[in-house]
Amino acid sequence: MSIELPPLAEVLANSHVVRLPMRVKFRGITQREALLIKGPAGWGEFSAFVEYAPAEASRWLAAGIEAAYESFPEPLRATIPVNATLPAVAASEVGSVLEKYDAPHTIKIKVAEKGQSLQDDLARVAEARRLYPQAALRVDANMGWDIAQAVHALKALSDYDLQYAEQPVPGITGLAQVREQLRNAGITLKIAADEAVRKHTDPLEVSRLGAADLMVIKAQPLGGIAAVLDIAQQAELDVVISSALDSSVGLAQAAALASALPELPYACGLSTGTLFADDVCSEPLLATAGYLPVRRINPDSDKLKQLRPEQQRVDWWLHRVEQCYEQLANA
Incomplete structure (x- = not known):
């Protein structure tokens, strides 16, 4: 960690576990369960x-401690352009999901869902394109395909003028092979690594091996803002900041990270607050006209009580903090 670890007892005493309905x-x-730390x-x-x-998981704890104990960096922009996120729903549900977003100018569409077919993906993307003809569309497979499936699917999906395809296959070498095969077929669709x-133990290997055209980075999984800014500075790739399905507290940290990047060429994946039926504050961090404000979030005490799960789950999360804290202390 870039900061000194506070005492474990202090972290535990100021921890609050919540469960957010989606x-x-x-x-x-x-x-979605989360543990919030007040610092x-x-x-x-x-x-x-x-x-x-x-x-x-210890890297996620490092990010939480950083946000609670360190000031956010000086913002270079007051708002962050964000994409709408479309889960792997049926084509008939696309409109009702996307209408919950305020003026989606960019739409990230989940594909390669287990139990679904490429035809399901094509129908979902086609409907999004029909409803929002001017929007930038991107797809995210979450490593759901093998190399042959990815090349076949992305050839078909590229007909819908996609901005990029995110992590179509597992691993770095797999990404490189998909990207190379698409290029050999004359398809210039950009590949994003998430x-x-x-x-990966070495996030910069994606850049060194030419496996992707851009990197999708989340604040929590990589250990917080300082760690991500260091990676972004060293990588010679465009960076997209995305949510790890955070509550408004985690989204605030991610927005602060995006606001500190020297360049932000793509809309970020930070509009996932709309996926929650409830959040930890009365005014959740939500986008207006496709832009997310950069601000700190203070949970409401009533919400913390209302969203607290049963004691067994609280104890599980507190024990998890102890395990992850030990990892950080011994690093």
Whole structure:
């Protein structure tokens, strides 16, 4: 970590566990659990997905501690352009999901969902293009295809004038092969790396191997704002800041990160607050006309009580903090 670890007892004493209900299933879940940390600089969020082991989840804790104990960097912009996020819903549901966003100028569409077909993906993308003909469309496969499937699918999907395709296959070498095969077929669709960056021990390898045209980066999985700014400075690729399905507290940190980047050529994936049916504050961090404000979030005490899960889950998260804290202390 770039800052000195505060005492574990202090972190635990100022931790609050919440469970946020979601409007639609996203990443296979309908409820999102998170642990919020109150510190001298404000609030931070630790919401590593429950399946992540302590070694990986500890970076998320580092980000939460950083936000709670360190000031955000001086912003270079007051608002952040953001994309709407379209889960892998049926084509008939595309309109009702997207109308919840305020003036979507950029739409990120989930594809390669388990149990669905390429025809489902094509129908979803086609409907989004029909409803929003002027919007920039991008697709995110979350590593759902193998190389052959990805090349086949992206050839078909490229007919819809996509801005880029995010992490179509697992790993860095897989990305490089997909990108090369598409180029050999005369398709110039840009490839974005997400999991290949945040799940790799060396995030900069994506840049060195020419595996992608841009990097999608999340604040929590890479350890916070300072760590991401360092990676962005060293990588010779465009950067898109995205949400890790954070509450408004985590979104505030991600927006502060995006506001500190020297250049921001693409809309960021920070409008996921619309996916929640409830949030930790009465005025959640939501976009207006496709732009997200850069500001700190202070959870409402009533919301913290209302959204607190059963004690068993609270205890599970507090124990997880202890495990991840030990990883950070021994790093």
